[in-house]
Amino acid sequence: xxxxxxxxxxxxxxxxxxxxxxxxxxxxxxxxxxxxxxxxxxxxxxxxxxxxxxxxxxxxxxxxxxxxxxxxxxxxxxxxxxxxxxxxxxxxxxxxxxxxxxxxxxxxxxxxxxxxxxx
Amino acid sequence: xxxxxxxxxxxxxxxxxxxxxxxxxxxxxxxxxxxxxxxxxxxxxxxxxxxxxxxxxxxxxxxxxxxxxxxxxxxxxxxxxxxxxxxxxxxxxxxxxxxxxxxxxxxxxxxxxxx
Numbered sequence: 001x002x003x004x005x006x007x008x009x010x011x012x013x014x015x016x017x018x019x020x021x022x023x024x025x026x027x028x029x030x031x032x033x034x035x036x037x038x039x040x041x042x043x044x045x046x047x048x049x050x051x052x053x054x055x056x057x058x059x060x061x062x063x064x065x066x067x068x069x070x071x072x073x074x075x076x077x078x079x080x081x082x083x084x085x086x087x088x089x090x091x092x093x094x095x096x097x098x099x100x101x102x103x104x105x106x107x108x109x110x111x112x113x114x115x116x117x118x119x
Numbered sequence: 120x121x122x123x124x125x126x127x128x129x130x131x132x133x134x135x136x137x138x139x140x141x142x143x144x145x146x147x148x149x150x151x152x153x154x155x156x157x158x159x160x161x162x163x164x165x166x167x168x169x170x171x172x173x174x175x176x177x178x179x180x181x182x183x184x185x186x187x188x189x190x191x192x193x194x195x196x197x198x199x200x201x202x203x204x205x206x207x208x209x210x211x212x213x214x215x216x217x218x219x220x221x222x223x224x225x226x227x228x229x230x231x232x233x234x
Contacts, residue, residue: 035222037225042227043207043209043227043228044122044225044226044227045209045211045223045225045230046225047222047223047224050222091162106164106167106175106177106224107152107154107162108151108164109161109162109163109166110161111161112161112162
């Protein structure tokens with residue numbers, strides 16, 4: 001079974017600064033997806049960024065980027081130019097691929113990191 | 120386009136009762152997944168449905184069940200409620216099963232409190 005570990009229960013950052021959230025995972029699979037989701041107080045989970053394991057290039061989405069180290073099974077999220085609206089719980093998540101090559105809708109989540117942004 | 124709609128938003132039940140939660144996916148989405156979120160256990164996968172068939176199931180007791188209708192709407196049912204079932208239940212939909220160019224879109228959840 002796959003496991004996802006987020007070792008930072010809480011992080012804080014000053015507005016406009018950069019912060020990195022850590023995530024490690026354990027799997028015996030070679031192909032999979034990794035995700036970062038954001039959950040603000042509204043409770044809705046919002047996809048921040050996605051990485052396919054077969055892609056060596058790190059994914060980026062505007063101010064959000066990842067550092068994907070497949071051999072180390074590490075998947076960190078960097079938020080640049082932090083904004084007050086970035087304050088939320090951030091979850092790292094893993095998704096397997098089925099035998100047929102398509103992925104499952106099942107995500108395995110880490111415990112989450114609460115990010116506070118100070119003005 | 121309307122997002123994933125979960126009803127009700129809040130629910131209070133007593134031990135031993137049963138409860139049904141509803142999820143309407145984004146229009147055109149055919150796959151629905153359910154998750155339980157608690158402070159102690161975090162986010163845990165319950166089940167995934169596609170074309171009215173359960174495609175994947177998490178490690179939960181048989182008291183937890185679900186179904187999907189022909190219009191892709193889904194319901195989950197919890198029978199003989201226990202205090203530990205108090206949680207936020209999240210529903211997510213996607214165009215097709217899995218994540219291939221079809222990421223999950225989550226609803227705002229149903230907060231279930233068991234007393």
